[in-house]
Amino acid sequence: MNAPFQYxxxxxxxxxxxxxxxxxxxxxxLSSHINVMLVSPRRWxxxxxxxxxxxxxxxxxxxxxxxxxxxxxxxxxxxxxxxFASQVIACASSKMEKRIQDAKRFLTGVVPQVVIRDDVTNxxxxxxxxxxxxxxxxxxxxxxxxxxxxxxxxxxxxxxxFQQLANLPEYKNMEGKMRSAWQQQxxxxxxxxxxxxxxxxxxxxxxxxxxxxxxxxVFLDKIPKTEWMPFIIDTFERSxxxxxxxxxxxxxxxxxxxxxYLQQFCYFIWNATLGEVTEQAFQYGLRxxxxxxxxxxLSDTEALATSQIEMLRAIKDDVQQLSxxxxxxxxxxxxxxTISKNKKALQAKDIIELRNGKFAFVDPVYKIWFSxxx
Numbered sequence: 001m002n003a004p005f006q007y008x009x010x011x012x013x014x015x016x017x018x019x020x021x022x023x024x025x026x027x028x029x030l031s032s033h034i035n036v037m038l039v040s041p042r043r044w045x046x047x048x049x050x051x052x053x054x055x056x057x058x059x060x061x062x063x064x065x066x067x068x069x070x071x072x073x074x075x076x077x078x079x080x081x082x083x084f085a086s087q088v089i090a091c092a093s094s095k096m097e098k099r100i101q102d103a104k105r106f107l108t109g110v111v112p113q114v115v116i117r118d119d120v121t122n123x124x125x126x127x128x129x130x131x132x133x134x135x136x137x138x139x140x141x142x143x144x145x146x147x148x149x150x151x152x153x154x155x156x157x158x159x160x161x162f163q164q165l166a167n168l169p170e171y172k173n174m175e176g177k178m179r180s181a182w183q184q185q186x187x188x189x190x191x192x193x194x195x196x197x198x199x200x201x202x203x204x205x206x207x208x209x210x211x212x213x214x215x216x217x218v219f220l221d222k223i224p225k226t227e228w229m230p231f232i233i234d235t236f237e238r239s240x241x242x243x244x245x246x247x248x249x250x251x252x253x254x255x256x257x258x259x260x261y262l263q264q265f266c267y268f269i270w271n272a273t274l275g276e277v278t279e280q281a282f283q284y285g286l287r288x289x290x291x292x293x294x295x296x297x298l299s300d301t302e303a304l305a306t307s308q309i310e311m312l313r314a315i316k317d318d319v320q321q322l323s324x325x326x327x328x329x330x331x332x333x334x335x336x337x338t339i340s341k342n343k344k345a346l347q348a349k350d351i352i353e354l355r356n357g358k359f360a361f362v363d364p365v366y367k368i369w370f371s372x373x374x
Contacts, residue, residue: 004239005267007260019045019223023053026218030156030189031057031064035182035215037162037204038193041350041362043260046193046220050158054191063153067091071194072161077170084157085140092147092155141181148187155188162192163199175203179210190215198348223259225252232266236277241270243277254286256364265289290369297369300351307334308342309374315352315359316371322359 026049029036040046054066067087074080144155165171182190192214194200204211232248251269255261269277269285301309314322314331321327322339333339343359346352353362361367 003267003270004235005263005270007263007267019049019052022049022220023056026050026053026191027057027060029216029218030054030191031061031154033154033186033189035190036192036218037200037211037215038191038218038220039197039200040193040195040220041197042195043258044195044220044222045259046195047160048259049220050160050191050193054156054158057156061154064156065091065153066156066158069157069159070161071159071164074165074168077168077174080165080168080174081137081140085143088144088147088155088157092144092151092153137177138181141177142185144188145185148185153187156191157188158191158193161194161196163194163196163203166199166203176210179214183214195350197350222257225249225257228252228257228262232262235266236270236273239270241273241275241277243269243273247277247282250282254364254368255289258364261289261365264292268292289365290372293365294369297366300349300366301370301373304346305342307332307338308346311339311342311346312351312361312370313374315361316367316374318358320358 026036026038038046038050051068054068058064058066067090069083069087074083144157147153148155159165165174168174182188192204203209204214204217206212229245229248229252232251233243233245236243247269251262251265255265265285268288269281272281272284304312310331310333311322314327314333319327319331322333322343323336327333328339333342343352347354350362351366352359354360361370
């Protein structure tokens with residue numbers, strides 16, 4: 001039997017834990033033409049949330065079309081415009097139009113270039129070698145609105161890991177063009193989401209940024225333990241295995257209800273269980289969880305300065321007065337300027353965060369690994 005717990009892919013159907021309020025809010029904003037900037041740490045389930053919510057919205061309203069773009073895979077300005085145009089055209093095309101496009105690809109062996117013109121209903125996808133010029137770029141950014149008006153539909157453009165675009169050399173020029181074109185659109189909504197919180201805040205919450213007040217900022221919370229525990233127990237039961245409530249609660253507590261790690265932890269426990277989860281299976285699952293993620297943790301830690309590692313040691317030991325004489329002596333934290341820089345650097349890397357007025361590790365499993373290694 002296939003394992004009933006999923007990680008590394010988008011959670012769908014029975015593997016998606018409800019997030020009823022989050023789904024409803026996302027659908028309400030975007031269907032009301034309010035742009036959304038969705039922010040959460042890595043692997044909290046935001047991509048799954050957007051996917052499920054948009055599928056529901058399309059089922060509820062047949063005039064809504066959604067296109068998804070993965071910002072993480074975009075390597076250049078030209079690739080962004082090609083991808084943007086291709087995905088928007090694909091989502092707006094009817095089944096007949098898609099068949100015609102597929103036939104042309106089959107007959108010619110290439111994808112025809114787009115010719116920007118008034119007859120938008122006949123647009124085709126860009127050839128992969130096409131490099132859009134200045135006017136082409138603005139026409140491409142206006143394309144969703146042109147198609148939506150021509151076809152009498154609403155288009156929602158979802159761009160995952162949007163902050164990755166800011167790493168492109170041409171981003172500052174792109175940023176102004178995107179805002180200029182998108183803010184005037186009446187039949188298109190944008191859902192821009194990402195996991196680098198500081199970068200997303202710089203893009204959308206800085207009054208000097210073109211995207212300042214572009215729409216509604218939404219900060220995704222963790223799914224609470226009260227929803228995770230029934231999910232864990234029911235999923236084990238559906239697969240013919242049993243997990244006691246106390247073990248399900250420990251899973252939630254150890255990974256701090258982190259979506260990715262919870263599914264991964266349960267996967268390892270489930271694999272080690274024949275009928276009912278035992279302490280041995282539970283501990284095996286925990287070891288596997290830490291060992292599987294160790295290479296990533298080691299790589300991230302080796303990239304840190306020694307004084308930053310010392311600061312993590314202090315935070316691991318719940319030291320909050322990092323500038324105190326005692327903390328600097330015990331942990332070799334350096335001078336006040338170094339301490340201030342390291343706080344900002346570790347926060348920018350999403351390794352630590354201020355939580356209820358105290359510094360804490362963002363990643364709960366990384367904290368466990370770091371505590372064992374350092």
